[in-house]
Amino acid sequence: MPRTGRPREYDRDAALRAATHLFWEHGFDAVSLEQLLKAMGGLSKASFYAAFKSKEQLYRDAVAYYLVEHGRVSDDLVNPALPPRKRLEVALRRTAAMQCDPSHPSGCLIGLSAMTAATGGLNALTADERARNRALIGQCVREALASGELKPGVEPDGVAALLDGLLLGISIMARDGVPRDTIDAAISSGFSDWRSDL
Amino acid sequence: MPRTGRPREYDRDAALRAATHLFWEHGFDAVSLEQLLKAMGGLSKASFYAAFKSKEQLYRDAVAYYLVEHGRVSDDLVNPALPPRKRLEVALRRTAAMQCDPSHPSGCLIGLSAMTAATGGLNALTADERARNRALIGQCVREALASGELKPGVEPDGVAALLDGLLLGISIMARDGVPRDTIDAAISSGFSDWRSDL
């Protein structure tokens, strides 16, 4: 952006990525500014505050970055090209794959922040996102009920809550090192109320 | 225990309970000693260190207290008087009831600590407990497979992981205020691979 002035000596995007990984791994409270500075390329405190304003603002930016960079795995929940079941299953499987990817911290930043970031309105940031996902899952299931994709007689609210709970639980399982195959098997078992034909 | 000396002015058990609730609500890192002292009855720092040794030791005591006082809801996983399915279902339903009880923080201290308490060996404390539960669930499912309680052709590892994931996810759902009825419906849906007769 700036056309004049001394150029910065670090890569801002790389710094934000590193900060995101740190928050993802440990949560807002448990990460100190010192850790952040070192991980973000060794910039000085002055540089940090000039570029990122504050630790809290950095966290907000990190959540936004996470949603764009890793949270897209659940975008298929609203993919109009897929029938409801596929929307749900693809979202779950892509989520599992992402959360088990060893190239970044395991689990989901949004889900794991349910306890962390208690101070200020930071918790609402991730809670809103979880509520949004919950609503989308409910919508898929309701559509599936109407279109006959669900086996007759099943309770749609229960199915939706089961898949929501599983999706959230995957974060903790991935954190605990449960292998992806096992999580994928769990997802398969989560769809036994659905017709595989059709 | 001490038969002599000045009697303490606070209730040690009540103090431990209050501390447990604080850790339960916010996690180890996010709770300060000052907060603890106030919640534990307004005792002084000297009294605190005399009775509880350190913040970290208090956390360990709090986890132990939690397991005895609230963690017993999953004891039925090893109840020899129940068939495997009942063991699992009772444990899940009692867990849901406990975690939605408004008389204490919502969710499960053990599950929600997957991210918190990163420092030292504190994380292992709760991770071990989660691994133990995971093993018990697997054992129930394997027994059920052998005894024919599971519908033929289902994948036992998937069923076990599904129930494990749901159990963990309940913590976050409860945290987010999902009502107990909804969680109970999720549990019901989680058993559709099982024979209800027999």
Add this chain to the structure above:
DNA sequence: TCCCTTTTAGAATAGGCGGTCTACAAGTCG
């Protein structure tokens, strides 16, 4: 070249942290 803008390093600040120390208070026991 000199100015202007932006970033830099590093010192400084103010407050919070977990934890300790000292002096005193409140009981029991002989």
Add this chain to the structure above:
DNA sequence: CGACTTGTAGACCGCCTATTCTAAAAGGGA
């Protein structure tokens, strides 16, 4: 009544926290 034991109040410690300030440095534009 002392002697002893235990708990309490509050000052104190050193460290770490997030944040700000000062002064120098590194580029572009004219």
